[in-house]
Amino acid sequence: MKKCMKKGIFLIVLLLLAINIAIAQEDAQEDAIEQVSVMGTVEGATVRLLQLQSSIDRNILKGTTVIAEITNSNRDLNISGMEELLAELTVLSNQISEMLNSDIAVTKATEEFVMIKQEATGLSQEFKKLARSMVSGEEQERLRNRNETSQELDTLKEEIRQRIMAHNALQVQNFLDKMDLENESLVGLVGSGQMNLGQAVSSIANAYKGLGQSKKTEALVKMKENKAKAQVFKETIRQNTENNADEMSIRAQERKETAKDWLEEVKQKVMTKAGTQGRLNAQGNQNSNVSNALDNSKMQRGQK
């Protein structure tokens, strides 16, 4: 009787866990879908992909610090699972770099954005779970609050900022065209970052208010067409990326294999390098060296 009850409780816990994971994945997908409405243009798609890459690279950097902290505290803990997860995140970041350097269609790039975001969220969750099982609550808090940055991340942040300004300037020009108006000064101010988003929106709204009734109607129709197109684009992406468990499973398998091969390659390089410095020393610091090499390798690839 007790065994039966234990089995029952175990099954219920498993079921609740599965439901929880399913809800988290659905939330991640829904969140990603909400962010794709600006990805209908090359500029918008580029910004979102760079933002996703920046988040992934920041997590790789944080993950490397976490692994270094664990290995530095001389604990005999197995961190290979965490390194594999970092390697998988690196594979995702590299996929984004490849996309940005190719002539991929906007729709395909957006679908990839949704899937990579889901994958990166899942990998980060898995890493967090492993890290929390190895690091005390106090240490977790300290590591969480530690500000991680690097020259590469700062460069990426600046590139995103520049591209956001360029995207917004194009949008302002686009809205002015719909109202049959010209205002190079407004476009210039938004493009150079001298005018913020709120001010830009107010300026366009005021320009609209100043139009005659027939122009207003015409502009409103054109803008509503824009809105409808964005909605259709979003729905297309939603349909193409939902219920794709099989595809996600294949992608995960391929990613794991690429990450494993790459991790092996990095470890070999570390071992070879360490061989010249002394085998014993290399054995002692093998784990942290692999993590650092992994991070450095990522950052070199990430430079654009």
Add this chain to the structure above:
Amino acid sequence: MRLAMLAGLLIVTIIAGCTDKIAQDDVPETEIEQPEDRSAETSQTDTSEIENIINKQMLSEEEYVEIGEMI
């Protein structure tokens, strides 16, 4: 009998006519001006809608793509 019915019909018609007139007289002045007010309201709604459309197509520097924490 017929006369009584005709008289009844006449009374009902008169009462209906009076009620309609009273209803028309009771329409407040502000409601008579409704078309003008509605136009101003529509214009405000259009501007809000346009602001909403613009906001959705513009990007903010503060916005970022959230993938969760590592610790």
